[in-house]
Amino acid sequence: RHHHTCPPFSCGHLQDVRYPFRRRGDPGECGVIYYKLACTDSRATITINSWPYFVTEINYANSSFLVVDARLDLSSSCPVPQRNQGAYQLYYGGGFLRSEGSELMLELAPPSSIALATFVNCSREVRNNTLYSPVACHSTSSSFVYVLIGDPTDIFALKPSCGYLGLAVIVLEGERSPYYANYRDVMESMRNGFAVSFPQDFACTTCGFEQPLPLLSIGELISGMKSRRYTWEKILELLLTRLFPRITGKYAYAAIPMWIAQWIAITAVLCRFMLPPLVVLTFLAYKYWRTRITIDAVEKFLRMQQMVGPIRYSYTDITAVTRHFRDKLGQGGYGSVYKGVLLPGDIHVAVKMLAGSSNCNGEDFISEVSTIGRIHHVNVVHLMGFCSEEMRRALIYEYMPNGSLDKYIFSSERSFSLGQAQ
Ligand SMILES: Nc1ncnc2c1ncn2[C@@H]1O[C@H](COP(=O)(O)OP(=O)(O)OP(=O)(O)O)[C@@H](O)[C@H]1O
Numbered sequence: 213r214h215h216h217t218c219p220p221f222s223c224g225h226l227q228d229v230r231y232p233f234r235r236r237g238d239p240g241e242c243g244v245i246y247y248k249l250a251c252t253d254s255r256a257t258i259t260i261n262s263w264p265y266f267v268t269e270i271n272y273a274n275s276s277f278l279v280v281d282a283r284l285d286l287s288s289s290c291p292v293p294q295r296n297q298g299a300y301q302l303y304y305g306g307g308f309l310r311s312e313g314s315e316l317m318l319e320l321a322p323p324s325s326i327a328l329a330t331f332v333n334c335s336r337e338v339r340n341n342t343l344y345s346p347v348a349c350h351s352t353s354s355s356f357v358y359v360l361i362g363d364p365t366d367i368f369a370l371k372p373s374c375g376y377l378g379l380a381v382i383v384l385e386g387e388r389s390p391y392y393a394n395y396r397d398v399m400e401s402m403r404n405g406f407a408v409s410f411p412q413d414f415a416c417t418t419c420g421f422e423q424p425l426p427l428l429s430i431g432e433l434i435s436g437m438k439s440r441r442y443t444w445e446k447i448l449e450l451l452l453t454r455l456f457p458r459i460t461g462k463y464a465y466a467a468i469p470m471w472i473a474q475w476i477a478i479t480a481v482l483c484r485f486m487l488p489p490l491v492v493l494t495f496l497a498y499k500y501w502r503t504r505i506t507i508d509a510v511e512k513f514l515r516m517q518q519m520v521g522p523i524r525y526s527y528t529d530i531t532a533v534t535r536h537f538r539d540k541l542g543q544g545g546y547g548s549v550y551k552g553v554l555l556p557g558d559i560h561v562a563v564k565m566l567a568g569s570s571n572c573n574g575e576d577f578i579s580e581v582s583t584i585g586r587i588h589h590v591n592v593v594h595l596m597g598f599c600s601e602e603m604r605r606a607l608i609y610e611y612m613p614n615g616s617l618d619k620y621i622f623s624s625e626r627s628f629s630l631g632q633a634q
Pocket residue numbers: 541542543544545546547548549562564593609610611612613615616
């Protein structure tokens with residue numbers, strides 16, 4: 213797709229320039245925004261860290277391109293870089309940092325090893341110091357120019373008589389120690405430029421170039437593993453590329469485990485914070501639903517019962533009848549029994565307050581009211597009324613002044629007699 217809408221172009225002396233490069237004014241989907249080339253008849257220029265560089269060569273085979281400092285006076289026989297602190301930011305791992313606004317990219321790692329060459333101007337001559345290589349063609353009898361090669365931390369500890377002039381990135385060839393390079397080597401390296409890699413993202417096979425994904429047959433996989441051609445990382449990469457071609461195309465392979473980790477983290481956080489409240493809510497909803505069912509069944513029964521059975525009282529009536537539960541007669545399996553007086557007529561009653569807890573469910577209450585309420589027998593205590601408000605329930609019996617029969621049956625003396633009336 214990319215190939216059709218963004219055809220290769222020429223820029224300066226470069227031919228067949230493709231992704232990730234783009235020209236000013238190219239459609240948005242062409243190339244990568246930071247790889248904009250400014251083209252003249254003879255030069256292609258790119259800006260890295262706000263500093264211009266000539267792109268002298270692009271090597272698509274190893275995803276790198278060669279750059280030369282555009283502000284370096286190449287025609288001079290004794291070039292010294294301009295004051296350019298910030299144009300080169302070297303990463304300690306050996307990479308080349310590129311910052312664009314708030315973004316900091318590590319991808320531009322030069323394929324060959326590089327070092328910084330710092331040019332300084334000293335008011336006094338520096339003797340017997342191998343770090344300071346003289347730049348004779350720029351020095352006079354009162355001003356001495358040197359180039360220092362290597363770790364930038366050494367350079368920050370400059371001699372007091374020296375001031376900073378400019379920086380250059382130089383390529384360290386082979387085994388040569390940077391501390392023994394002289395100005396001639398530095399000049400040659402500055403003129404040749406240094407190579408910069410495309411970021412990993414853009415070097416991937418699926419970006420814009422219509423290359424087929426690697427075929428992955430089981431046999432090939434096994435033989436690859438046997439011959440140690442495929443490492444575990446390689447196998448993971450192949451699998452991920454096949455499973456998520458879009459994602460692996462969009463992000464670099466290195467970003468995939470991070471992507472998976474992010475999803476795992478999000479799921480874990482959701483489970484940790486969402487699941488417990490959800491479980492509690494479900495439980496409460498279930499409890500409420502069960503209670504509602506019981507209450508509804510009782511209410512339905514009571515509407516029918518009202519015509520035939522005992523009288524229904526409100527909870528306020530019950531508190532009035534028992535005078536706020538003042539006189540407790542006893543305690544049974546289903547709750548406490550209080551003495552009360554029904555007006556009008558001053559009829560003495562026993563009010564059994566059913567405990568709201570589990571052992572009294574709606575069914576028991578219904579059967580008590582419907583069965584006992586209908587029985588009118590001399591040997592069965594008469595149910596005169598009841599109360600049911602939500603989960604507060606009470607049964608109102610006629611008052612038995614002699615108390616419960618078990619008081620006599622299980623009394624320690626076992627010597628009692630019932631009169632005819634009793
Ligand atoms: N109608 C009543 N008149 C006078 N006192 C009563 C009456 N009903 C109950 N009581 C008193 O309250 C106590 C508890 O009675 P309750 O019927 O609740 O207990 P229970 O006999 O163990 O039966 P249950 O197992 O059905 O609760 C009795 O022992 C008795 O002293």
